[in-house]
Amino acid sequence: MEKNQFQKTIEVGKKKITIYDINRLKDVMGVPDIGRLPFSIKILVENLLRKLDGRIVTEKDLLNIATWKKQYKTPVEIPYHPARVLMQDFTGVPAVVDLAAMRDAVKALGGDPARINPLAPVELVVDHSVQVDYYGTGSAITKNVAKEYERNQERYSLLKWAQKSFKNFNVVPPNSGICHQVNLEHLGRVFIMDTEAQDLLAYPDTLVGTDSHTPMINGIGVMGWGVGGIEAEAVMLGQPYYMSVPEVIGVRLIGNLKKGVTATDLVLTITEILRNEKVVEKFVEYFGPGMKHLSVTDRATIANMTPEYGATLGFFPIDEKTIEYLELTNRAEQAAVAEACARALGLFCTQDSEPVYTKVVEIDLSRVEPCLAGPARPQDRIPLGDLKSGFAQVLGCEYHRDAEPENLSKFIDESGCETRRAPKCVPVSKRQIDLEINERPLKLGDGCVVIAAITSCTNTSNPSVMLGAGLIAKAAVEKGLKIPSYVKTSLAPGSKVVVDYLEDAGLLPYLEALGFHVAGFGCTTCIGNSGPLHPEIEKAIADNDLNVVSVLSGNRNFEARIHQSVKGNYLASPMLVVAFAIAGRIDINVNTEPVGFDPNNEPVYLEDIWPSDDQIRKLVQKHVKQAFFRKEYDKIFAGDQFWQDLDVTKSTTFTWNDPSTYIKNPPYFENFKKETDKPEDISEANALVLLGDSVTTDHISPAGAIPEEYPAGQYLIHNQVKPEEFNSYGARRGNHEVMMRGTFGNIRIKNQMAGVREGSFTLKFPSGQEKFIYDAAMAYQKENKPLVILGGKEYGTGSSRDWAAKGTALLGVKAIIAESYERIHRSNLVGMGVLPLVFENGESWRSLGLDGSETFSIKGIANMTPRKTLEVTARKTNGIQVQFLVTARLDTVVDVEYFENNGILPCILRKLLKMESQA
Structure with a gap:
């Protein structure tokens, strides 16, 4: 079939643009009218139609997606070609290291190393490395950036080498913003124009990103989701992204948010609802009349949290607000092209008809209440009024009032309604530790907020909540409120545009007056780069086992993620971050109790400093200007003086520095052969760790501080690195020696084989001796x-x-045997040649009576097929055998191919070498 017959020419201004018209599928291939397919599925249809070549993308593949069904009994695979790849530096550095290692491998085997080169455009944003070492002063950002370059010069030199030495590889240097917001405000095209095509070709912007929060770009109708760096490398090298045709859950939004309710409150509510709906590995697509009440930045806030409810996409179709946003952000030409092409392809949402979905979930915006989420999972929403009692349950104590209900003060609000307010409450089990810092006394206790961070991800792309936070700061300063000295405050915007409109509105000085100075333009606190607390505070927390907390406007609050001394972490809007920083405590009902007292000892309540929706709306309209986007993004790739001063030379292969503790040549291609040995059954394997539910990749591969006494810390000390120069796991992701030792190295991980002890410990059998997990693994390898x-x-x-x-x-x-997997990690395991298995029939290691002391044999691995049933025999130390069945989560034939090649990269390398030999 000639795909040219699907080409259609439309005029946009003075340009004639070619598109591939999916609506012609009905006439040409007899496909029923696809007008009612979900918008996200239509984008996949266009992708496969445009890439149809009869070899990689066949007519059968096209029909599989064009005849999308609500549900599939068995996975149906399609080859999808994302238009581009988005990376951040934590995942970008190891990806560049892998590509450099592949070039070395090709050269060693007599091939042309220059063939290892991105074929799909790559944009890498350096955003994960800045840490909040300095805060609360005007010089904080300058000092933090200087420290960032001091710590990461080797890594940044590698990235600059990649920018110079690889084609199609662009780097947004440090101190510019986070990848999601830069993508939303500048890199995202909505429709891409291919000027190198014979005719000017336009097609939907699509991408995969090496950060799980890539779906933020779904807020403007761009299809993008997070993948592992391993999968991203395959896409970079021209391989299709093989995926199963997804189910699509439609979320019908109705109503409108009540006054005082923020987009953050909405997204935390949606996260809780959709997590309960079990949307893991599914597309979520929003529609309905309520969507029209949400700005693009509200939608982006919701889309950013897609990984927290487990979906692949959190998609908002293109509509009028998308086009307006492109114009606001200085992309007028793209706006015109996007509108014309989207309307021509049926990708423009008019709400005239409802697409067909696998299932529809209705959410009434008017029922959303102010809330937070915590203390350890983003889906654990807590209504604002229940926060105090919720924290009491965390502490295992009760609270009493220091005044009886009948003695509560009365208050007449502006509408004339009588309300009741409570004086400050104290916990029965209240513990307060007296400290002295810089010759000033302070009290620290359970529930104290020691970190208050307006951090970049999720919220700083949204001017409403950022300007709202500025208004709260202004009102608080005018009332003489201050933040307790034990609270570490920081403001880390996702782009420099945020500072522009905060300054233009005159609000930045008020945030700074409360200590919310700009600390950097990067992820900071949300990924564990919160920096150190004062040594005396850390000592008091440790010595007294205090349960102190952080409040942040990010999206992740897993155990030990934010700071290893902080047990409880609460997600909140930037506005509530400021409020709780002022209160200094999390165990407070801000609906009835004062957040602070003015210099005259008069109570100040949250409603006294909370701005109206109209105030916020007027500021957004007046101060969020196109000129700011033009100014900041015209120079986005240039970098600051630090970046420009990096002396890097272009070369085909990378020059490795053997003594480096940051960048090392990985062992993936050692003893590499052009032909692979097929995997065999597993015999008499030992269990390394035994884990419970919701084990995160933070537990498996921590990105925070490196403990001195742990194997990674000992490795660095052995290599003459001082503990104060350890940096973080994330910063050292280009060194496999550090990262191997850090795997399962989270100090809060709970390996059931180690009993109640937390940390990176396991039992080495047959002796049963307790060891660090890394040390036990190395001992098993020797055997x-x-x-x-x-x-x-x-x-x-x-x-x-x-x-x-x-x-x-x-x-x-x-192999890993679990009850279920999160989508990206399962794919990453396959990409590294690790076999993901799932228990059958609702079984678990608990129900089977397993404790990790057994040896495991797995039969059926030879002659692998997708989702094959395998037999496992667990032999206990007393000789008793437990036999059970598992399903191999190799979902597609391509998964099987990757597994049999011991991973994606060896598979691709063998294909490239084969093509080169045939050329």
């Missing part, structure tokens, strides 16, 4: 013993950390 891992539900939830899979493979783990 040529394969390893397995037993897990529970949602294994590998959280960020798309490729090292959670890479480290697992390098430790010698051959």
